Amino acid sequence: MRRLGQILDQIHDRIHEEADWGLPAQYIPELASVDREQFAISAVTPDGQCHSAGLAQRPFSIQSISKVFALTATLGRIGDALWTRVGREPTKVAFDSIMLLETDHGRPSNPFVNAGAIVTTDALLAGREPRQALAEILGLVRTMAGTDDIYINDRVAQSEKRTAERNKALAHYLASHGNLVNDPDLTLGTYFHQCAIEMTTEQLAMSGRVLADLKCAPPTISRAHARRTNALMLTCGHYDASGEFAFKVGLPGKSGVGGGILLIAPRKASIGIWSPGLNGYGNSEAGTRAAAMLADMTGWSVF
Amino acid sequence: MRRLGQILDQIHDRIHEEADWGLPAQYIPELASVDREQFAISAVTPDGQCHSAGLAQRPFSIQSISKVFALTATLGRIGDALWTRVGREPTKVAFDSIMLLETDHGRPSNPFVNAGAIVTTDALLAGREPRQALAEILGLVRTMAGTDDIYINDRVAQSEKRTAERNKALAHYLASHGNLVNDPDLTLGTYFHQCAIEMTTEQLAMSGRVLADLKCAPPTISRAHARRTNALMLTCGHYDASGEFAFKVGLPGKSGVGGGILLIAPRKASIGIWSPGLNGYGNSEAGTRAAAMLADMTGWSVF
Amino acid sequence: MRRLGQILDQIHDRIHEEADWGLPAQYIPELASVDREQFAISAVTPDGQCHSAGLAQRPFSIQSISKVFALTATLGRIGDALWTRVGREPTKVAFDSIMLLETDHGRPSNPFVNAGAIVTTDALLAGREPRQALAEILGLVRTMAGTDDIYINDRVAQSEKRTAERNKALAHYLASHGNLVNDPDLTLGTYFHQCAIEMTTEQLAMSGRVLADLKCAPPTISRAHARRTNALMLTCGHYDASGEFAFKVGLPGKSGVGGGILLIAPRKASIGIWSPGLNGYGNSEAGTRAAAMLADMTGWSVF
Amino acid sequence: MRRLGQILDQIHDRIHEEADWGLPAQYIPELASVDREQFAISAVTPDGQCHSAGLAQRPFSIQSISKVFALTATLGRIGDALWTRVGREPTKVAFDSIMLLETDHGRPSNPFVNAGAIVTTDALLAGREPRQALAEILGLVRTMAGTDDIYINDRVAQSEKRTAERNKALAHYLASHGNLVNDPDLTLGTYFHQCAIEMTTEQLAMSGRVLADLKCAPPTISRAHARRTNALMLTCGHYDASGEFAFKVGLPGKSGVGGGILLIAPRKASIGIWSPGLNGYGNSEAGTRAAAMLADMTGWSVF
Incomplete structure (x- = not known):
């Protein structure tokens, strides 16, 4: 064409x-x-x-495009059970906003704001090792793209890990409402690595x-x-x-x-x-x- | 078929x-x-x-389906100038919410929440008589539907006019931010009638x-x-x-x-x-x- | 001294x-x-x-100092019944804010923000003529001050009546939650006059x-x-x-x-x-x- | 008497x-x-x-009564400089609320809500070892009370440290706005111990x-x-x-x-x-x- x-x-x-x-x-x-x-x-x-x-x-x-792949992997693994923990509505607040989490009692509005993506990754992790969840996401990305030549940049992941206080706040806030099943640090570590694809x-x-x-x-x-x-x-x-x-x-x-x-x-x-x-x-x-x-x-x- | x-x-x-x-x-x-x-x-x-x-x-x-027709009529009349007064973003609050108007300084999020529809109708009215704006909306609806057999139910309009304190609050709040150009009562009267199609x-x-x-x-x-x-x-x-x-x-x-x-x-x-x-x-x-x-x-x- | x-x-x-x-x-x-x-x-x-x-x-x-006198008159008339309609907590929002009314379902935070003062005056009015409620407030002010030489400036009251869209929004919003017992216009008229003492x-x-x-x-x-x-x-x-x-x-x-x-x-x-x-x-x-x-x-x- | x-x-x-x-x-x-x-x-x-x-x-x-002593110690050390980082207004939200931090860009409303107390303790810590700041608070409490028989219950501090996801969220959120000068974990550790007096x-x-x-x-x-x-x-x-x-x-x-x-x-x-x-x-x-x-x-x- x-x-x-x-x-x-x-x-x-x-x-x-x-x-x-x-x-x-x-x-x-x-x-x-x-x-x-x-x-x-x-x-x-x-x-x-x-x-x-x-x-x-x-x-x-x-970065956040990985939320599409993580969502796909998570829905593949647990199906509609995810929606008890995350909503499906757009919001009018920024991607890293924490306000709505308070009024919504710890349930993120949708899986594409940061809070929602953290919950999605947490649901995929589900007690496993971070590297297992990451292998699952990366494997899915490679299959969807039809190539194995896709990697996680560990330096970017580490760089974000050191600086992302806002995401840490979101993760602990979610945990305070019982909407994380893993240790917040493990979930965040997984999340930062998935973003670094x-x-x-x-x-x-x-x-x-x-x-x-x-x-x-x-x-x-x-x-x-x-x-x-x-x-x-x-x-x-x-x-x-x-x-x-x-x-x-x-x-x-x-x-x-x-x-x-x-x-x-x-x-x-x-x-x-x-x-x-x-x-x-x-x-x-x-x-x-x-x-x-x-x-x-x-x-x-x-x- | x-x-x-x-x-x-x-x-x-x-x-x-x-x-x-x-x-x-x-x-x-x-x-x-x-x-x-x-x-x-x-x-x-x-x-x-x-x-x-x-x-x-x-x-x-x-009722609110009329917002589609009013928007169509208004965009036909003033074009993109409408967007200086109304946004185009979904919100996560109810249709008659007034909260976001305060944080957004009187600019409704989109033309399909009540506040945004009131501004849209106000922009269509633009100093004219309510019956002129209503004739324009009704005429458009009839043309789009290909029939003249469509009317406004005045009893419903009057019924709403008597009870709709929430919409009155929205209209006066918009006026307080200078986002209504007509008398709030005239704009609301037009709005209630358009909803009663x-x-x-x-x-x-x-x-x-x-x-x-x-x-x-x-x-x-x-x-x-x-x-x-x-x-x-x-x-x-x-x-x-x-x-x-x-x-x-x-x-x-x-x-x-x-x-x-x-x-x-x-x-x-x-x-x-x-x-x-x-x-x-x-x-x-x-x-x-x-x-x-x-x-x-x-x-x-x-x- | x-x-x-x-x-x-x-x-x-x-x-x-x-x-x-x-x-x-x-x-x-x-x-x-x-x-x-x-x-x-x-x-x-x-x-x-x-x-x-x-x-x-x-x-x-x-102006708003009248809220002290109106509160005094209202408590004298209906006592603690007022507190079912108004709270007693300070807020961190402006005097004419409408946001908290939405989250608090139409119950103003305290009698000294505008919404709370409007409810207080509404409770004092209680179906009577505005001039009766105003006579009661003015009488109380004169007694407390020990002089009859205190008046309402009608020009200021009319001036505010024409312009105060924000207060109209508050009154209609309160009415939409059933927290006004009089016609919003009567309550507001009384309120504007009390402020004009x-x-x-x-x-x-x-x-x-x-x-x-x-x-x-x-x-x-x-x-x-x-x-x-x-x-x-x-x-x-x-x-x-x-x-x-x-x-x-x-x-x-x-x-x-x-x-x-x-x-x-x-x-x-x-x-x-x-x-x-x-x-x-x-x-x-x-x-x-x-x-x-x-x-x-x-x-x-x-x- | x-x-x-x-x-x-x-x-x-x-x-x-x-x-x-x-x-x-x-x-x-x-x-x-x-x-x-x-x-x-x-x-x-x-x-x-x-x-x-x-x-x-x-x-x-x-617990939170310690906020009075920490505030006293901090004002004694840095004086009014604290007020550039914390406000002095009451709020109408719960003690552990995070919402207002977002609208106020990371500046807590007052030193007695959790976020404000964490900033106060952070200002007292100011790069020192947690035990130094704690010694200062405990010393002040003992002087004010006129007795040395006052201690920190380490078990309570550890108990809170394990569970207080909400406070961790507050601390990381404050850090994301640059309103913590110490590592959030150090400030929180100090805060949990001061509360356990x-x-x-x-x-x-x-x-x-x-x-x-x-x-x-x-x-x-x-x-x-x-x-x-x-x-x-x-x-x-x-x-x-x-x-x-x-x-x-x-x-x-x-x-x-x-x-x-x-x-x-x-x-x-x-x-x-x-x-x-x-x-x-x-x-x-x-x-x-x-x-x-x-x-x-x-x-x-x-x-």
Whole structure:
């Protein structure tokens, strides 16, 4: 499909022309020093072809995009039992907010805010060794992406472990409401490592094939499961800018503070985008704009 | 399309078998006394055919579904200028909540919570007579539905006017932040009347054709406008149960406390559902379940 | 007591030297245009002598100080039944905040925030004509102050009535929770008029004699009643700066946006202070500093 | 003073007659198992005499009453610099609430809610060894009480350390806003040990002499410092029931979840009360009633 390749090239060029890059995440030392003028976009079509533009083979830290994979692994393991511990509603507060946990008695609003992701990982861990849960998540990511060349960057994980007081506060607060079953430090250690998975946009695009219901996807999760994950990504995937993303892009997406975005165009394509500078909501500045351009140029909006 | 008719009949039968009806809205006297064991569903397909089951020709009070039409009229009149006064984010608070208005300095989160709808109607009114704005909304509804047989029930409007202290509080609070340009009583009077529009599920289904991008739709609003309205319906259309609705149904929808739901399956169908009993979020109890059944049986989920 | 007169003179001089006047209340047109470089202080001692400095015979709008008198009148009429409708706790939110009403289901935190004062006045009104309730409050003020030369400024009341959208929002919100027994407009009309009572600092100081338990006080309310009113003034009398006022002044006090402060030094003196410019909390800027100076120079802190 | 002794005996008898004991703190295992039908009250008069009734020589865990001593020690060391990190306003939320920390960007409302006390202890610790800060607090308590027979119960401290996830969440949240200068674990370790100080009501009453400005008090802190501490105790000393306590008792007081209350009647007496069962606000059920009886019977209210 020649046209898709051209579209990605045009997006790549416009992003570099506009030169509005945002600021890399400052609170994780290993990420703060990244050169922000970087961009990559990859899209896989139903036939399995992957089109790319920019630095599509440069691995980056997927951070919160890992919440999609952890959720998938957890639902695969315990099914709907997860929903007794986490909600499915978008909120209008920041990704690391703790306020709603108090009014909601320790039950996070959804699995894509930090508190909800910590509970999800805790449910996956379930008394096992962190490395077992991490092997399960990483194995799933590799299967979904169709490659074993995906790793956890331990330095990033350690870097976050030293600094992430906010996540520690969330974990202990959840524990105070009995909504963690493991030692908070073990759950957080697992969570920080899952966030430190590194992927390229090509790998990210490949990993979303089953969510996009592409013919080329490996048989990992059921259609119903994929649909529900997409629904959560659309309503909650960009934190307190999720409504805006749905309004402007019209596709399920999940962002990470590493600057990545996994974007799903059901039955059309699975897309990976990366640019490390962030906007005020913690989502990739250039990546968000690229997603809107792609939706405009392809008409892939689900609406 | 024989199959769709059968599906609607099956849904109708299951709803009556399950006999789980919820409770009609108690705070509007005219609505409180409605018999709750009523149900209707209608779906229009791209070819313009309308399939129905149940009481599809019984008019009901569309209430908050009118917010979709008022938004459409307002965006048609002032365009994106509306967004300086209203946001586009889902919230996790009830439809008539006033809390977030305080932290957000009088700017409602989205046009589908009450405060946001009052601002939208205020922007449409813009110094004119209430009857002019109402004529504009009603005219739009009739055009979209392709029939002139749609009216405002003045008794319901008066009934609400007498009782709706919460909406009065919202209007005066908005005014205190300078986010109403008309006298609060005029804006509220217009709002209460727009909510008192009565339609059948057939008419409701017909009115959504343009949002669903059906071939049979009258040319009223642009595709971009329709997509954005659908995005808002999906993320915010069921108040603090919007995430849940997206998760279980996977289609843009807008509910009203009269028990109606307008449901959009892009390029597949436009659907009207009605059952007057409500669940705890103020959405039709049986109607919400019917929407989930329909999505399951047709595979129309956008995800 | 010569020394007290000298202290008041010194305070008066320092206030004028410091020339830090704040800004008169902007939201009530009649008050916004007042010259802010004005100051008065009066103190009545147990023997009935009244010492003053500055413009002690200039009447000003007592505004929220009227909440003390309305509370006194209401407790006199219905006693502790009031506390089923209003709490007795300080809050950390502004005087006109509406947020806590939502979480507290329409029960104001205390009788000195606006919502609590509106409920208090509503309880006093109790189905009667507004002029009856107003006559009762005004009569009480005159008795407590020992003079009939105290009036309501109708122009100020009308001015506020036209502009006070926030108070209207509060009243309708209270009504939506069933915590108003009269028509919101009648209760608000009474409230706006009670706030428009005008007094001089001399009259204000005289009116507080019974609260201060001075020998010269007319027998109006019981000692227990006075003590509890003082307790409320100390914990809640300066809104979200009440803790600060207790910390720096150490005396029960009630401020009004007209720039007045009623200050009670139990068994020592009753004090009236006025300077129309306000600080960021809606309390008199110079008046608050004068209160702190007086407490420092006299050692009258209750602590 | 014979009469005071009789009053305390009467209070003791009435408390045992009423037999309304509340429930001991459940979240600290070492405290949960305490027999709740215990009561003690002691009062020291200006001449240094200590009158008691009940189990006045039984040591109990002072818990949050230690916040008064830690505040005193910290103000003695760094003075008003503390107030850049902690506010002085009462709140209407529970003692262990984390919500307001988010809206206030990590600055606790006052030094008597848990978050504020943790910051206070952190400021006292200031890079030193926990045992140095603890020696300072314990030394101050012993000096104020005039006895060396006061110790920290290490078992209680360890018991709390294992369970207090809520306090850990507060500490890490404060750290995430840069409002802790020490490692959160060190600050918390110090805090848990300070809370585990054990005193009898006799010792507690003796320790409050300087706050009550009694002639018999050892010269430890200035009158101004004592007054301000008393003001904070009155407005914030009983958490979200502080207004109620001021209304009913009218004296500065600080409660602890061990069931103790330190009560200050300026220039009249310093009082220690203990009964381990708590009310819904985390304050001693019988102790709070005893404080109200004492104020009624003595007329010691500051108001």
